[in-house]
Amino acid sequence: MEVSNQQFGQILFLLKSLGNQITQNFEKKTGLSLTRYEMLVLLSEHETVLQSELQQFVNIDQAAITRHLKILEQHEFVERKRNPKNNREVLVQITEKGKTMFLNCSPGKKEVTEQLYNGISSEKIITLGETLQLLYDNSKK
Amino acid sequence: MEVSNQQFGQILFLLKSLGNQITQNFEKKTGLSLTRYEMLVLLSEHETVLQSELQQFVNIDQAAITRHLKILEQHEFVERKRNPKNNREVLVQITEKGKTMFLNCSPGKKEVTEQLYNGISSEKIITLGETLQLLYDNSKK
DNA sequence: AGTCAATCATTGACTAATCAATTATATGTT
DNA sequence: AACATATAATTGATTAGTCAATGATTGACT
Incomplete structure (x- = not known):
């Protein structure tokens, strides 16, 4: 049995819409934008990051990174210096204040994920993660 | 066996990123923004739409709709009038020119979906669609 | 009939992303 | 050493979304 193109196509917009919605929910619950949070994820795993x-x-893109860092710097969540x-x-480099902010986001993040995954089995979530990763890799080719 | 929070949490940003990437790919291949395309989907299914x-x-939000319609109107893809x-x-209401544009997006859309789903089984895509719908409903509560 | 509240659309101010052009530095070739 | 090219970051202009305030119309209550 063939799957309708329509059904396949709807997923495109669903992904966009869901991405937008999650972005909003995350910022409302944590007080930090999802993108800047993600930057702190990497920064908290390494001493310094390029x-x-x-x-x-x-x-x-680079331009957006520059602007996000400017804001993170204003809040004193990170420090920047030229590579000698x-x-x-x-x-x-993330600051102590930045680390604290990062940790303080955890409860909000948990709220967002719990609301999102409510009533969905762990197996489904795991499968979802795997499939999304494949789609993501394909989307970048 | 417990699934790590980390694994669950990563999906949030993956969804955001994937949504962004798809949005870009779609517009590049079709020449129409994914949001405006989606608006034409609904418009092409009904005589008139509020x-x-x-x-x-x-x-x-409403404001964004107003602005998208302004652009669609400038391209003469839709017409608007007050409800008497x-x-x-x-x-x-979609115009003939709008319907043509809508149909002309099909090949580009097909390209995007084929690239995206490359190497992934139909079953997985169907499961994905179902799970995404659940997440989307949860995200709006 | 007249006012108050609700609804739909619009506008303005803001945020986050893109792309293109620019600046500063480093590298490689003659 | 001098010049051309490549790389990293920045800035400016544009697009798409948010929220809050406003305007216009409708509906409901006295």
Whole structure:
């Protein structure tokens, strides 16, 4: 039995819509934008991170990264300095204040995920994660 | 066996990122923004549609709908008039030019979906669609 | 009939992303 | 050493969305 194109096609917009909705919900519950949160994820896992590494990790363009970092810097969640080994590059480091903010997001994030996954089995969520990763890789080719 | 929070949490940003990526790919291949395409989907299924119905269908706010319609109107893909039965409301109707544009998007849309679903079984895609719908409903509560 | 409240659309101000152009630095070739 | 090219970050202009305030029309109550 063939699957209708219509059914397949609807997923495109559903993904867009869901992405938007999650972005809003996350920021409302945590007080931090999902993108900036994701930047803090990488920053909290490493001593220092290059701006270009951040760019790859969150998959938005360089210009947007620069602007997000400016805001994170204003809030004193990160510090930046030029790489002495290569003055074109910028090294980014999370501050104690940034780490605290990052941890304080956990309850809000949990709320968002619990609401989202409510009534859906763990197996389904795991399968979802795997499939989304495949789609994501395909979408970037 | 418990699933790690980390694994669950990563899906949030993955969804956001994937939604963004799909949005870009769609517009590049079809020449029409995914949101405006989705508006044409509803418009091509009905003789006339209320602006508020469009708003519900595409799940963005009223203000954004107004602006999208302005653009669609400039391209002469739709026409608008006040509802004579209720002058607060606006009735929207797709034009022949709009229908043509809508149909001309099909090949591009097909390209996007084929790239996206490449190497993934139909069963997985169907399961994905079902799960996404559940998540979407949860996200709106 | 006249006012008050509710509803739908619009506008303005803001945020987050894109792309294109620019600047600063580093690298490689003659 | 000098110049051309490549790379990293920044800035400016544009698009798509949000929320809050306003305007216009309708409906309901006295």
